[in-house]
Amino acid sequence: MTDAAVTMDFHPQPPPGQAKxxxxxxxxxxxxxxxxxxxxxxxxxxxxxAVQICLDMPLDVEPDxxxxxxxxxMSALAEGTSKxxxxxxxxEMERCGATLEASADYPGARVSLEVPVSRLPKxxxxxxxxxxxxxFPSSEIERLVxxxxxxxxxxxxxxxxxxAKQLAQELFPASARLxxxxxxxxxxxxxxxxxxxxAFYQAHVRPGRATAVIVGDLTGVDLDTVLAGTLGGWTGDxxxxxxxxxxxxxxxxxxxxxxxxxxxxxxxxxxxxxxDRHDRVWPALVLGTYCLGGTLTSRLDQVLREExxxxxxVRAAQRVLRSPAPHAAGRAMGVSxxxxxxxxxxxxxxxxxxxxxxxxxxxxxxxxxxxxxxxAVQNLVGSAPLKYERAASVARTLAEQVEQHLPDNYQAQxxxxxxxxxxxxxxxxxxxxxxxNRLLTILVGDTSQIKAPVQAxxxxxxxxxxx
Amino acid sequence: xxxxxxxxxxxxxxxxxxxxxxxxxxxxxxxxLSEDHLNPVAAxxxxxxxxxxxxxxxxxxxxxxxxxxxxxxxxxxKGNGHFELVQGAGGxxxxxxxxxxxxxxxxxxxxxLELALWLEADRMGSLLAALDEESLENQRDVVKNERRQHYxxxxxxxxxxxxxxxxxxxxxxYHHIPIGSMADLDAVTLDDARAFFRANYAPDxxxxxxxxxxxxxxxxxxxxxxxGSIPSHGGKVPPRDGTLPDIIGAxxxxxxxxxxxxxxxxxxxxxxxDGTRECDAAELALTVLGEGTSxxxxxxxxxxxxxxxxxxxxxxxxxxxxxxxxxDVKASARAEIPQIEAAVDEExxxxxxxxxxxxxMERAQALTEREWLDRLATVAGRADELCRxxxxxxxxxxxxxxxxxxxxxxxEEVRAVAAARLRPDNRAVLAYEPVTSEDTAAPxxxxxxxxxxxxxxxxxxx
Numbered sequence: 001m002t003d004a005a006v007t008m009d010f011h012p013q014p015p016p017g018q019a020k021x022x023x024x025x026x027x028x029x030x031x032x033x034x035x036x037x038x039x040x041x042x043x044x045x046x047x048x049x050a051v052q053i054c055l056d057m058p059l060d061v062e063p064d065x066x067x068x069x070x071x072x073x074m075s076a077l078a079e080g081t082s083k084x085x086x087x088x089x090x091x092e093m094e095r096c097g098a099t100l101e102a103s104a105d106y107p108g109a110r111v112s113l114e115v116p117v118s119r120l121p122k123x124x125x126x127x128x129x130x131x132x133x134x135x136f137p138s139s140e141i142e143r144l145v146x147x148x149x150x151x152x153x154x155x156x157x158x159x160x161x162x163x164a165k166q167l168a169q170e171l172f173p174a175s176a177r178l179x180x181x182x183x184x185x186x187x188x189x190x191x192x193x194x195x196x197x198x199a200f201y202q203a204h205v206r207p208g209r210a211t212a213v214i215v216g217d218l219t220g221v222d223l224d225t226v227l228a229g230t231l232g233g234w235t236g237d238x239x240x241x242x243x244x245x246x247x248x249x250x251x252x253x254x255x256x257x258x259x260x261x262x263x264x265x266x267x268x269x270x271x272x273x274x275x276d277r278h279d280r281v282w283p284a285l286v287l288g289t290y291c292l293g294g295t296l297t298s299r300l301d302q303v304l305r306e307e308x309x310x311x312x313x314v315r316a317a318q319r320v321l322r323s324p325a326p327h328a329a330g331r332a333m334g335v336s337x338x339x340x341x342x343x344x345x346x347x348x349x350x351x352x353x354x355x356x357x358x359x360x361x362x363x364x365x366x367x368x369x370x371x372x373x374x375x376a377v378q379n380l381v382g383s384a385p386l387k388y389e390r391a392a393s394v395a396r397t398l399a400e401q402v403e404q405h406l407p408d409n410y411q412a413q414x415x416x417x418x419x420x421x422x423x424x425x426x427x428x429x430x431x432x433x434x435x436x437n438r439l440l441t442i443l444v445g446d447t448s449q450i451k452a453p454v455q456a457x458x459x460x461x462x463x464x465x466x467x
Numbered sequence: 468x469x470x471x472x473x474x475x476x477x478x479x480x481x482x483x484x485x486x487x488x489x490x491x492x493x494x495x496x497x498x499x500l501s502e503d504h505l506n507p508v509a510a511x512x513x514x515x516x517x518x519x520x521x522x523x524x525x526x527x528x529x530x531x532x533x534x535x536x537x538x539x540x541x542x543x544x545k546g547n548g549h550f551e552l553v554q555g556a557g558g559x560x561x562x563x564x565x566x567x568x569x570x571x572x573x574x575x576x577x578x579x580l581e582l583a584l585w586l587e588a589d590r591m592g593s594l595l596a597a598l599d600e601e602s603l604e605n606q607r608d609v610v611k612n613e614r615r616q617h618y619x620x621x622x623x624x625x626x627x628x629x630x631x632x633x634x635x636x637x638x639x640x641y642h643h644i645p646i647g648s649m650a651d652l653d654a655v656t657l658d659d660a661r662a663f664f665r666a667n668y669a670p671d672x673x674x675x676x677x678x679x680x681x682x683x684x685x686x687x688x689x690x691x692x693x694x695g696s697i698p699s700h701g702g703k704v705p706p707r708d709g710t711l712p713d714i715i716g717a718x719x720x721x722x723x724x725x726x727x728x729x730x731x732x733x734x735x736x737x738x739x740x741d742g743t744r745e746c747d748a749a750e751l752a753l754t755v756l757g758e759g760t761s762x763x764x765x766x767x768x769x770x771x772x773x774x775x776x777x778x779x780x781x782x783x784x785x786x787x788x789x790x791x792x793x794x795d796v797k798a799s800a801r802a803e804i805p806q807i808e809a810a811v812d813e814e815x816x817x818x819x820x821x822x823x824x825x826x827x828m829e830r831a832q833a834l835t836e837r838e839w840l841d842r843l844a845t846v847a848g849r850a851d852e853l854c855r856x857x858x859x860x861x862x863x864x865x866x867x868x869x870x871x872x873x874x875x876x877x878x879e880e881v882r883a884v885a886a887a888r889l890r891p892d893n894r895a896v897l898a899y900e901p902v903t904s905e906d907t908a909a910p911x912x913x914x915x916x917x918x919x920x921x922x923x924x925x926x927x928x929x
Contacts, residue, residue: 008592009696010543014585016556017578020507020680045505048840087770090761095830097837099759116840119833143773150776150799153728157622262726265612265620297550306547309608312616343616375555382557386508386574389845 022385024412027398032232035208039398041215043391049120049216050395051113054402056209059106059177066192068184070104072144073197079140082133086140098123106321108403117216124230132234141194148189159267159444166258166442167269178321206236211402215395253438254460259447266349266445269341274433276323276334277404281429283417288430290376291368292316293340299359310352314342323404338433346446350453360436367427381415487853487863494699495671498690499853499863501678509580509679512572512850513587514858517667520566520640520706528647529655531564532610533663539602542593549586556582564645567787568858574847577680581689588693594664603657614646622727626897630735633719633895640707641788669700674857679846709788719895724902729797731899732807736792738888741784742860747873748884749782753792754831755823756780763814772810774802786859804898818885822878832874839870
């Protein structure tokens with residue numbers, strides 16, 4: 001073959017075929033006698049069934065000074081039950097080919113189970129045992145507490161995690177749970193003990209405040225009978241409403257550098273607070289944020305990666321932290337974080353931030369183009385069938401809807417609303433989300449290399465912290 | 468023309484009744500098709516039989532850097548057009564580079580399948596029409612930042628790279644990891660990239676799998692239309708031989724004093740090659756020892772001794788060289804490496820002398836089966852596995868029977884592979900000792916000789 005000489009036959013770019021209909025599934029809804037809400041969804045071919053137990057237990061309910069007790073309690077559900085020791089329980093689950101994970105996040109807590117459908121009844125039986133009769137042995141709680149204390153420095157060594165911790169601390173007042181790490185700090189985790197964990201469980205875990213989401217190929221599964229014999233045996237008091245403290249987000253345009261001497265890259269996290277999904281602006285915000293930094297061909301990476309090579313990739317995204325029911329008293333309490341994140345080589349920190357701000361200013365001055373908006377809609381809406389192939393993906397989105405007090409058809413409606421959102425609406429939303437003069441910039445990197453060039457940009461006062 | 472070859476006559480139904488057919492174009496491109504009409508999606512996966520094992524001294528990282536250049540346009544696709552067109556059609560896409568192969572993949576809404584085939588064919592046949600110095604310089608910088616982000620700026624980030632350099636001797640094709648070294652990335656020229664394309668990117672060095680809501684006849688016609696005129700390459704240079712003795716022979720060990728948050732014990736054990744029954748036995752052995760939260764090492768180190776925060780032992784299968792058993796233990800604050808190592812050695816010795824019991828085998832088999840169900844649960848996962856078995860073992864159908872082969876392994880075979888391989892004289896060990904930034908200025912033993920690299924998964928992504 002000679003050099004760049006091309007010897008193949010070329011054909012014009014082919015047009016698409018006829019699109020086939022697809023819709024995000026709307027789940028069946030029911031309730032068990034014990035008050036447990038059940039959402040179920042049959043997904044043909046998905047042999048691994050995904051189960052999510054959502055507990056209406058936002059982190060606001062943690063006792064003062066014991067941040068992290070929710071996460072420890074959730075992990076401890078599987079570390080000893082009335083019928084099994086911690087080791088036995090884990091082995092029984094794994095003999096089902098099952099994985100079980102528990103987590104506690106700002107909006108609520110979750111247990112996630114994934115298991116081949118052939119072993120679903122057995123795994124649900126074990127799950128019910130963990131929810132209903134955990135024993136919280138002192139020795140296991142001590143182990144989990146020590147493990148958590150050991151994990152904190154590992155997490156904080158990761159520049160992305162460190163930046164996220166700093167952003168939360170800067171965005172919210174210290175009194176707000178949202179300002180502090182989900183899993184707590186050394187000071188708040190150390191005093192957690194078995195008695196405290198038991199009391200916390202008693203106060204907050206009950207079927208009347210929980211929803212089970214079950215998604216997968218349920219062919220031949222008599223779900224009502226299976227549930228009655230497993231999660232149906234979980235009992236507890238009637239549900240009490242969860243109080244939620246109001247939050248007034250702080251934050252103006254400024255820069256905080258977390259010093260990492262010798263770091264070869266600077267981790268960027270640039271953001272502020274935004275609304276939750278109940279807000280009418282949400283679809284426009286999703287669309288505008290995607291155009292700004294949703295992918296490699298979005299505005300930020302077009303410049304920072306594909307033109308300048310400063311980074312492996314920078315993304316803009318939103319994450320809901322709290323989302324009460326729309327008719328709850330004091331409705332304006334939903335909150336998300338809107339942020340641009342990525343890492344750039346140390347020497348390029350100043351130039352990369354300069355370019356990043358130029359991208360934002362250009363966006364604010366000129367707005368999005370129709371083509372950009374159309375491509376974004378085609379991607380966000382068009383990719384839904386592939387995004388939701390797995391049962392676990394569907395279950396996660398349904399669980400988020402539950403946790404964020406959204407209607408069962410929320411995701412399906414979101415796609416319809418995205419398709420209706422205009423270029424002007426998306427432009428307005430993204431400019432409001434990332435105002436150039438009011439962004440909080442967290443940089444985890446080598447202060448001696450980056451402080452001066454960052455100060456010179458005039459994007460806000462620069463403060464340096466360590467740790 | 469397409470002509471069916473091989474196994475279409477003895478098509479075997481895999482899990483969930485999955486089947487595939489194999490065809491070959493006249494230019495040597497192998498095509499694997501598998502129908503699944505449950506969702507209106509189609510996966511395209513293209514494996515080129517080239518990975519970092521083909522790289523030569525002084526040009527480590529070239530295969531992966533080249534993979535990036537494949538997204539920089541071709542004769543009919545301008546600039547970032549590949550990404551723009553796929554995403555604008557509602558698809559997702561990427562590419563990855565490992566020791567043994569480079570793959571490119573798109574998952575599309577089914578009615579956009581033809582676009583993905585057109586795009587892949589355009590770059591297979593005409594990349595050099597668009598490849599220029601500007602793209603190379605830009606993607607060189609991007610890849611160097613990828614390396615910093617995933618390896619150099621992360622605690623323990625270079626551990627895998629260091630262990631690989633120990634476990635595969637100098638000069639061995641697997642001595643370095645796909646991301647390559649900064650110096651070698653700096654050295655790549657446009658001529659290197661062009662030569663790499665000419666040597667490795669051709670229809671007869673690739674397998675194309677299309678899986679999902681497809682019409683097989685139509686898909687074959689499209690494959691023929693778009694790929695059929697791309698000239699074959701012929702005369703492919705085979706990879707350098709990766710054969711090594713079964714056993715390293717003596718423990719290789721480096722103590723690393725670095726600014727890391729906790730002590731850590733990591734090791735690579737030399738394991739049987741992929742494609743052998745011993746490799747399947749090794750997978751179960753490592754699952755018994757180190758997968759999940761009730762494995763022997765987890766129970767021993769995390770639950771009972773409480774000397775570790777995490778303890779895992781997993782298999783990285785390799786077909787052209789010994790596979791890798793990867794041990795990773797992060798120590799608890801008060802624990803010392805020698806006590807952890809003694810406990811690990813006790814657990815290995817126990818498996819070497821006594822076959823696992825029925826319940827432990829059941830657990831290891833259930834977890835393995837589950838992993839396969841996950842891999843095959845999406846059209847993209849299936850397409851990738853079909854390509855893997857077609858490229859590395861010559862037969863895509865093996866993807867559907869792989870799990871049954873593993874489930875057929877006996878407890879005694881698990882013990883036997885442990886006895887043969889999980890021995891102190893068959894490992895390359897890294898022991899991490901944390902130091903503060905002031906201490907790091909002091910010389911830190913002999914680890915400087917280790918090359919750099921680390922990725923627990925199988926490669927570097929676009």
